[in-house]
Amino acid sequence: MLKLYSFGPAANSLKPLLTLYEKGLEFEGNRLNPAIFEHHQDWFKAINPRGQVPALVDGDKVITESTVICEYLEDEYPTEVKLRPADSYGRAEMRVWTKWVDEYFCWCVSTIGWSRMISGMAKAISAEEFEERVKAIPIPEQQVKWRRARDGFPQDMLDEEMRKIGVSVRRLEDHLANQEWLAGDMYSLADICNFAIANGMQFGFPEFVNANDTPHLLRWMAQINARPAVQKMYAEVPMERLETKD
Amino acid sequence: MLKLYSFGPAANSLKPLLTLYEKGLEFEGNRLNPAIFEHHQDWFKAINPRGQVPALVDGDKVITESTVICEYLEDEYPTEVKLRPADSYGRAEMRVWTKWVDEYFCWCVSTIGWSRMISGMAKAISAEEFEERVKAIPIPEQQVKWRRARDGFPQDMLDEEMRKIGVSVRRLEDHLANQEWLAGDMYSLADICNFAIANGMQFGFPEFVNANDTPHLLRWMAQINARPAVQKMYAEVPMERLETKD
Numbered sequence: 438m439l440k441l442y443s444f445g446p447a448a449n450s451l452k453p454l455l456t457l458y459e460k461g462l463e464f465e466g467n468r469l470n471p472a473i474f475e476h477h478q479d480w481f482k483a484i485n486p487r488g489q490v491p492a493l494v495d496g497d498k499v500i501t502e503s504t505v506i507c508e509y510l511e512d513e514y515p516t517e518v519k520l521r522p523a524d525s526y527g528r529a530e531m532r533v534w535t536k537w538v539d540e541y542f543c544w545c546v547s548t549i550g551w552s553r554m555i556s557g558m559a560k561a562i563s564a565e566e567f568e569e570r571v572k573a574i575p576i577p578e579q580q581v582k583w584r585r586a587r588d589g590f591p592q593d594m595l596d597e598e599m600r601k602i603g604v605s606v607r608r609l610e611d612h613l614a615n616q617e618w619l620a621g622d623m624y625s626l627a628d629i630c631n632f633a634i635a636n637g638m639q640f641g642f643p644e645f646v647n648a649n650d651t652p653h654l655l656r657w658m659a660q661i662n663a664r665p666a667v668q669k670m671y672a673e674v675p676m677e678r679l680e681t682k683d
Numbered sequence: 684m685l686k687l688y689s690f691g692p693a694a695n696s697l698k699p700l701l702t703l704y705e706k707g708l709e710f711e712g713n714r715l716n717p718a719i720f721e722h723h724q725d726w727f728k729a730i731n732p733r734g735q736v737p738a739l740v741d742g743d744k745v746i747t748e749s750t751v752i753c754e755y756l757e758d759e760y761p762t763e764v765k766l767r768p769a770d771s772y773g774r775a776e777m778r779v780w781t782k783w784v785d786e787y788f789c790w791c792v793s794t795i796g797w798s799r800m801i802s803g804m805a806k807a808i809s810a811e812e813f814e815e816r817v818k819a820i821p822i823p824e825q826q827v828k829w830r831r832a833r834d835g836f837p838q839d840m841l842d843e844e845m846r847k848i849g850v851s852v853r854r855l856e857d858h859l860a861n862q863e864w865l866a867g868d869m870y871s872l873a874d875i876c877n878f879a880i881a882n883g884m885q886f887g888f889p890e891f892v893n894a895n896d897t898p899h900l901l902r903w904m905a906q907i908n909a910r911p912a913v914q915k916m917y918a919e920v921p922m923e924r925l926e927t928k929d
Contacts, residue, residue, distance in 0.1 A: 495772075498772045500772065500775045501779065502778070502779050502782060504778075504782070505775050505778045505779055505782065506775070508774070508775070508778060509771055509772070509774070509775040512771035512774055512775075513771035513772075525755055525758035525759035526741075526744045526746065526755070526759075528754070528755070528758055529746045529751050529752070529754070529755040529758075532748070532750075532751045532754060533747065533748050533751055536748060536750070536751065536785065539782065539786065540785065540786055577850070604823070
């Protein structure tokens with residue numbers, strides 16, 4: 438059976454979780470605890486040496502990178518539910534949108550999210566324990582991010598990321614004002630991957646996402662949240678606890 | 684007939700150029716002149732509002748983003764030459780590598796390339812003309828990059844990008860030490876997209892790419908450079924001139 442290693446249903450972990458639910462594929466879910474750096478522990482680095490979730494295990498194969506996992510599921514499991522447009526141009530549009538999430542949208546939201554939510558976690562442990570944990574992180578840029586979570590992100594970086602969040606929200610709103618879905622006239626991985634980052638921004642970033650400024654973005658999020666697969670996923674997959682003890 | 688708008692055969696422009704040549708697809712090539720900011724001129728922004736090359740025009744459709752264009756050509760033109768592994772796992776591996784180019788490898792090489800080569804171009808024009816041209820750039824981050832090219836990139840940014848180039852080269856070398864091609868046991872878009880950035884680094888970055896440190900990376904580049912489609916492309920598509928007058 439497929440095995441998914443992930444955090445709770447948010448951000449990059451939400452992408453393959455929702456894809457699996459939409460396609461009705463059975464899988465064994467393994468939720469890691471980010472608060473104890475579980476994804477940097479040796480047992481998990483034996484699965485993904487980069488120490489990143491999500492990771493999908495399919496027989497003797499390990500597939501990494503959330504967007505790549507989603508396309509893999511479409512390639513390997515041609516269920517009746519299709520999450521990729523059938524035509525080449527629709528697929529290209531879809532990939533422009535998933536690529537944009539991975540290269541722009543997710544980063545600005547992630548940095549603000551870390552400074553608001555991961556900082557507490559990083560500060561809650563002793564300096565010695567923190568250093569031990571940082572040492573176990575395979576990607577240098579992730580080490581830097583954890584240190585910033587503990588020591589504070591530079592204000593000019595936070596300001597710049599907030600600017601980019603504004604640009605991102607505007608881009609989505611403008612596009613969704615004219616189209617029901619992001620790409621190819623159908624609900625696709627473009628919507629799933631953007632929804633993974635956007636959902637909840639009406640609460641976390643109400644200055645950007647609200648009924649006055651982004652009615653179409655709200656309409657699109659409500660439509661996705663109303664889907665049976667989405668409701669089933671949120672009902673069944675608990676959010677991760679951000680506690681520092683196992 | 685397919686129309687490609689690009690710079691010369693290097694970096695992101697090389698990806699679709701080589702894909703078209705490898706697949707033997709006929710196309711009309713339109714080379715823009717970056718030295719006069721031709722890609723930010725209104726006629727081109729009518730084709731790609733983001734003012735970026737490459738862009739592919741196929742009938743009434745415009746496809747943007749170099750990696751997306753490559754996958755589009757595979758989806759839409761199933762020639763005998765295949766540049767994507769047939770199996771889902773091979774495709775996933777290929778996408779991990781093309782994604783890595785777009786999110787990491789291309790950026791560090793690009794920043795150093797800009798500081799070495801585009802700077803002269805940005806400094807060669809008057810302050811007034813420069814401001815006019817910057818105003819025409821639709822993407823704010825690209826405006827910043829052009830300003831840095833003129834005023835100088837911060838040294839700590841250049842140092843960090845050089846560090847990342849070292850990481851990138853090591854990653855390629857380690858992988859190519861064990862595999863002939865990057866993904867799926869075949870020459871694929873993973874190789875084309877990485878080659879687009881890596882080729883020539885033995886001259887531009889000999890401290891990283893040389894016979895002692897990266898024999899397998901050199902072997903791989905030589906193999907690709909020896910391919911008939913690559914030789915034909917370099918023979919037929921001229922490098923762009925970096926002159927400031929048309």
